[in-house]
Amino acid sequence: MIKNRVAVVGAGMTLFRRRMLETGREMCWEAAKMALDSAGLTLKDIDCVVLGTAPDAFDGLHMKGEYLLDGAGAWRKPYVRVYVGGGTGVFVPIAGWWHVASGLFDTCLVIGEEKMSPCHPHPQYAFSTIWDPILTRPLEPNLIWIFALEMHRYMHKYGIKKEDIALVAVKNKKNALDHPCAQIPAKITVEDVLNSEVLVWPVQRLDISPVSDGAAAVVLCSEDVAKKVTDSPVWIDGVGWCLDSTYWTNRELAYPKYVEYAARMAYKMAGIHNPPKEIDVAEVYDPFDYKELHHMEGLQLARKGEAPKLTKEGVTERDGDLPINPSGGLLGVGNPIAAAGMMKVCEIFWQLRGEAGKRQVPDARTGLAQAWGDLMQVGTVIIMRS
Amino acid sequence: MSEKIKEYPGHPLKAEDFKEGKVLTTKWRPNAKYAWSAGIAVSRFLKELKNGRIIARKCNKCGRIMVPPRMFCEWCFKPTDEWVYVKDTGRIITYSISYISAERGRLEKPMVVAVIEIDGASKNMGILHKVEGVDIEEAKDGKLFGMRVKAVWKPPEEREGAITDILYFKPLEEEG
């Protein structure tokens, strides 16, 4: 059934910033070229391309996938754009994995890109059509409402305080100081988070990742080609994805079941039975600080309600037993929606190769990257091994 | 990565670069207007709201009574079977307090929004709506979880068959 084992052999990314001069195409090219160069390959070696980019409404460009095509290196190649909201960043390498694992192609270039800056008055406005137009939009919601509702439910169900959640923002922004592309790395304290502007209680300004422009890319190869290209391929051993419905007011928001299902699918494929022990490093989707905790539990890396305890005890620091988001995550590096998950995939790649420099987690052999998105409904998980 | 690569590509800009004309731009405002069909289930739901009632839909296979109503059950993947009137009271399952508007400006008065589990519908069948008549400090202390609330309706002549025919939900005074 699976014809080829698939390896990641190169990675690249642009700076993540609030607004970039580059058009979306130019950012794709910068990331893709860097990934190819790092693998010692050229565009001629690439059989197919998969691109992930989130709502067309950000750039105001219809058919965004086709517009970005030439920058993605897909000129006259088999090409497809995939999109599951914020989950796209990990879904796109999964889609690339299908292309190679099926035996249909030997090499695949995978790119995640987002240009959020053209949308005014604020990119958040592009989300206005995420809501049900009849039952929700007339109430004039803003996007942060749903995060606040989910965060509050999570805090209430497990008795978690804001101080515990703020530790995640402190950790990730600190980790981002060592990431060369990071948009808002910083040394902050729990007090800084608790004193920041209240947007929609309990969400405050420093609980949230920024709006960003950016792109990231990886090159995938089948086993035979990977062995010729590099001495240190990083194997994709597990993939999983799962979606829930958009009836988000009809489910228990304190626990992301769809993330659990995606994780179980990936763990089964990778032969992992005890995730907290067998995963050496994890990049967990953190658009808000509480989401890192929420997802850790969905990923079975912590028991329900216990993720804050692990954070408090330092278990999730780079030198802890289960380092989470050594890159600095979305909170520190930035959140260009589809490229953010790809940044995490690149990070795991570099970690497993021992190339993460100051961010390096010692002895990282098995890594996990997870993304999440849409209307609180999609989980995407990828497991890699060196 | 960081060891082998010296420079990461990208030309970042600042907000001032746009204001000071340091960078060229093209502007556009799309003028797209929509007439979204409510569909069979929500058309009835809206009609009942005009009459001051909330209606749900039942699937006889899984037994769920669903709000908002839908013509097929997404769990059983079959058509739903009956209309069921539910109450206009409920319980707050989660809530938040917004200080910002849809356009990210500051609101004059903070607004409480909640997911309210409707009495008569299945567990966790909530709808999103506003809540008024609560103390903001108590709300921040987490005191509103599980609070019983009741819908406050627009006067009948002002209702138009919209979710806003319910103005908001307010705390329900229990009898003794």
Place this chain on the structure above:
Amino acid sequence: MSIEKIRDPRDIKHWFGNMEADYIYTLGVAGERFFREIKENAKIFGAKCKKCNIIYVPPRMYCERCFEELEEWIEVGSRGTVYTFTIAYVDENGNHLEKPEIWAFIKINGTEGGFIHKLGEVKAEDVYIGMEVEAVFKEKEQRTGSITDILYFKPIE
């Protein structure tokens, strides 16, 4: 399987709304340079890929075929040939135009690129594929760094 039918059309609700946002696009690394030359100097530039032997107009940051960065920019002039054209009798909303407009793809001589633009100072019946044309620019004070800094292309005598 019984399906509910709605018999009275007044029972079918529609909800009206719009998608409102303003978009401000940057022109990109290549676009910024290209349009500055048009704005300041009324000059049209292309970018050359030596490997593939192509000159892109408008210029790009990279070659779509070999993926190399394009560093060589060449002034390509403002003369071209009508590659194809059409005559529009309705505007973008489908309303009748008082005076029909001639739209063409003008290939810039010596390059693989060109522009979609208007043809001016010519009668519709005199236009033909292969006609030689030249760009007419706005006065410098009126140029903003946009494709509309070119008013139209006119036939070369």
